[in-house]
Amino acid sequence: MATSEYVPQPARYAIFVDAGYLYAASGALLLGCGSRREYRVAAEKLIKALTDHADEQRRGELLRVYWFDAAPKRQPTVDQRVIANLPLVKLRLGNLNAQGQQKGVDAQLRADLEALARHRGITDAVLLAGDEDMLPAVEAAQRYGIRVHLWGVEPTHGSNQAEWLVWESDTVEVLPAEFLRPYFTKAKVLPVPAPGSAAAVRDAAAAAQRSSPVPSPSQVFAGRPPSVKPTPAAARAAVPVPGAATPATVAASLNSATAAPSDGKLGPDRDHMLEIGEHVAQKWIFERGRDNIRDLLPGPILPPVIDKELLIEAEKELGGSLRPYQEARTWLRDGFWERVYREFGIGIGKSD
Known part of the structure; x- marks a missing residue:
């Protein structure tokens, strides 16, 4: 056998x-x-x-x-x-x-x-x-x-x-x-306010921010000091005001002029991207829990895996790709961090 x-x-x-x-x-x-x-x-x-x-x-x-x-x-x-x-x-x-x-x-x-x-x-x-x-x-x-x-x-x-x-x-x-x-x-100890004192902490943070602006995530990424944010109308003005232009306003004007795809459509609106970023942050706080989101602090740089998840979530909300629009992705992060910082009573500057 x-x-x-x-x-x-x-x-x-x-x-x-x-x-x-x-x-x-x-x-x-x-x-x-x-x-x-x-x-x-x-x-x-x-x-x-x-x-x-x-x-x-x-x-x-x-x-x-x-x-x-x-x-x-x-x-x-x-x-x-x-x-x-x-x-x-x-x-x-x-x-x-x-x-x-x-x-x-x-x-x-x-x-x-x-x-x-x-x-x-x-x-x-x-x-x-x-x-x-x-x-x-x-x-x-x-x-x-x-x-x-x-x-x-x-x-x-x-x-x-x-x-x-x-x-x-x-x-x-x-x-x-x-x-x-x-x-x-x-781990660094981060001050997390009690629920009853959150409003007072936010008011104090806002007052401190007015006297000494806090750099936003986009400013940190760009390695530049905080500057006064222009109004949306001024940012989209055809003729910039001498002396008032900042690197961010110049980038915004260049983006609106040159970043449009070949079909003639402009990139996503800044206010819309900020809104989507806040919406994703709110959704994650609810679904993943405050303790989970607190692990991202102090920011503003996200781990690559989480940054990719944020982009994917935003593209679902938007119904289109954000890959060609680098500045829109920066606005998305700004909106995300603004909501997270507000949740934990931390002051944050706005994007230029």
């Missing part, structure tokens, strides 16, 4: 990261912080460091990184949206309940790890976790012949990984503070 020839499986590994454990343990170790809101993480650079470290130790190729995290109602935060767009990274979101507990993360991790093991997609799994809830996933993968390499974060004292999880893993490594330190920084 013919027997099937055994074909050796090529060495391949995947990295499974419990972000809740990684962030909490690193925040406590490096910054003495108990809440994720107290620090910022350079997630893209951290993931790169983890994959490089695994490449130095593991034989074979990296299949991908599985990043397990949680968010209220599974609505991804700004940082999670950035992570989801990284190459060879899969974001898996569980639910974060009102008590700050992750729900469903361990079940998702087990499902991914067991499926890869069953279908012989990997020979090794690197697991960065500490919770005993991960134990069934480890046992299931090992039953299919997968080697599980457990990584942990250097504890502040004692151990921050479940004893049974350590025992069941094939190898164990603890990442030292020096490895993680470059990617964690203390």
Whole structure:
């Protein structure tokens, strides 16, 4: 009777990261912080460091990184949206309940790890976790012949990984503070007014702005100091007033004269773009939550992933492409930030 020839499986590994454990343990170790809101993480650079470290130790190729995290109602935060767009990274979101507990993360991790093991997609799994809830996933993968390499974060004292999880893993490594330190920084504390005092804060911010103009996002992008905003009629005047023209008014006049496409239609109106920007900001505040939008502060530069989402949302509202109109995209950002800053009682200057 013919027997099937055994074909050796090529060495391949995947990295499974419990972000809740990684962030909490690193925040406590490096910054003495108990809440994720107290620090910022350079997630893209951290993931790169983890994959490089695994490449130095593991034989074979990296299949991908599985990043397990949680968010209220599974609505991804700004940082999670950035992570989801990284190459060879899969974001898996569980639910974060009102008590700050992750729900469903361990079940998702087990499902991914067991499926890869069953279908012989990997020979090794690197697991960065500490919770005993991960134990069934480890046992299931090992039953299919997968080697599980457990990584942990250097504890502040004692151990921050479940004893049974350590025992069941094939190898164990603890990442030292020096490895993680470059990617964690203390968050700047932003004043967020109480709901009852929001109007008073906005009035004070407006008064301060009148005496000392605050640069707008478009001014920051252009690297120029704030200047007095001309009226819309003056900005569109055919003959500029000597001495009153600013780089922005010159750009506006040039845009209206030269940026029209070949069909003769002018670009989007500035006031309309400001309105769309505010509408998208309001929509995101409602759908994604104030805490999520607060992560964008202090601004005015948006992460590329979020900036792209803003552009796509605006194009849906507008019913056309904004790609040819760079200045319209700047007005869109201005409107977005004006609404966000107003939500949190922060003064903001207008675009020139």
